[in-house]
Amino acid sequence: MAAGKRETFSIESVKGMQFFDPHVHMTSRTTDDYQAMADAGVVAIIEPAFWLGQPRTGIDTFRDYYSSLVGWERFRSSQFGIKHYCTIGLNSREANNEPLAEQVMEILPLFIYKEGVVGIGEIGFDDQTAAEEKYYRLQLELAKEAGLPVQIHTPHRDKKRGTTRSMDIALEHGLDPHMVIVDHNNEETVKEVLDRGFWAAFTIYPFTKMGNERMVEIVKQYGSERIMINSAADWGISDPLAVPKTAALMIEKGINYGDIRLVTYQNAITAFGQSGQINEADFAAVKEIDQTQKFAGNTVLRGGQQPRVDKSSMIIR
Numbered sequence: 001m002a003a004g005k006r007e008t009f010s011i012e013s014v015k016g017m018q019f020f021d022p023h024v025h026m027t028s029r030t031t032d033d034y035q036a037m038a039d040a041g042v043v044a045i046i047e048p049a050f051w052l053g054q055p056r057t058g059i060d061t062f063r064d065y066y067s068s069l070v071g072w073e074r075f076r077s078s079q080f081g082i083k084h085y086c087t088i089g090l091n092s093r094e095a096n097n098e099p100l101a102e103q104v105m106e107i108l109p110l111f112i113y114k115e116g117v118v119g120i121g122e123i124g125f126d127d128q129t130a131a132e133e134k135y136y137r138l139q140l141e142l143a144k145e146a147g148l149p150v151q152i153h154t155p156h157r158d159k160k161r162g163t164t165r166s167m168d169i170a171l172e173h174g175l176d177p178h179m180v181i182v183d184h185n186n187e188e189t190v191k192e193v194l195d196r197g198f199w200a201a202f203t204i205y206p207f208t209k210m211g212n213e214r215m216v217e218i219v220k221q222y223g224s225e226r227i228m229i230n231s232a233a234d235w236g237i238s239d240p241l242a243v244p245k246t247a248a249l250m251i252e253k254g255i256n257y258g259d260i261r262l263v264t265y266q267n268a269i270t271a272f273g274q275s276g277q278i279n280e281a282d283f284a285a286v287k288e289i290d291q292t293q294k295f296a297g298n299t300v301l302r303g304g305q306q307p308r309v310d311k312s313s314m315i316i317r
């Protein structure tokens with residue numbers, strides 16, 4: 001966007017559209033974010049297991065985190081009418097703590113077969129160290145054994161080399177490129193990822209890296225096949241509405257509806273649906289919000305708040 005020029009996002013332009021954000025760390029976000037996402041048409045999300053901003057000091061915090069991704073966070077999402085899935089894995093940064101990484105590898109099989117787990121992720125390279133490579137390879141084997149898709153985090157530093165290497169290693173382990181979603185692409189990596197038959201995911205980052213105007217240009221150039229976009233919103237400066245906002249921008253820039261639907265909804269379902277865990281009918285079912293429900297005795301309500309019970313509306317207001 002040109003300096004000084006601020007375009008406003010209106011939900012109106014994407015009203016009635018449905019979005020799937022295949023990479024968003026809701027654990028770090030507020031209930032306001034959930035509400036805004038639901039209002040903007042986000043019907044389902046994938047929350048990859050990731051780095052929490054500081055190193056974990058023991059295996060139990062991994063166990064609790066994975067449990068929350070298949071437990072409380074899924075429940076919290078349902079309270080806003082959004083179907084929640086997750087990917088489970090050892091993130092690349094913490095692969096560098098080998099004693100802990102060994103323990104994580106031992107508990108991963110306890111979580112990856114659970115309902116709603118649509119892949120192994122996000123895994124791959126950060127600093128591209130030997131330890132990162134070791135645990136990336138072990139987790140590729142795990143994915144292959146479980147028949148689950150892989151969600152690859154490509155490094156922000158030395159991205160081109162890290163992306164190529166991530167794909168080389170996946171092929172070396174005999175993974176079908178169609179089972180591998182390569183994330184955080186940019187103009188430098190997209191061609192090779194698509195040429196080699198992998199899925200190319202793009203994270204729309206506010207202010208830096210991959211803004212959504214650049215994303216529009218990529219779709220103009222490469223089309224919509226095997227391309228998907230996500231917000232990767234987390235505890236940093238990020239935008240949980242990145243997917244609907246980019247769809248709105250694509251409409252304005254004349255990209256056809258079919259292509260927009262593929263990159264903001266359908267392709268993610270096709271890719272991660274290979275887990276056998278995604279059923280689109282569930283998106284409608286979770287819209288029947290009943291905030292009187294509890295998870296292990298807890299609700300999203302605080303003292304005195306009136307629960308919202310909304311059994312029919314598509315757009316939640």
Ligand SMILES: [Zn+2]
Nearest residue numbers: 048050122232
């Ligand atoms: Zn992430």
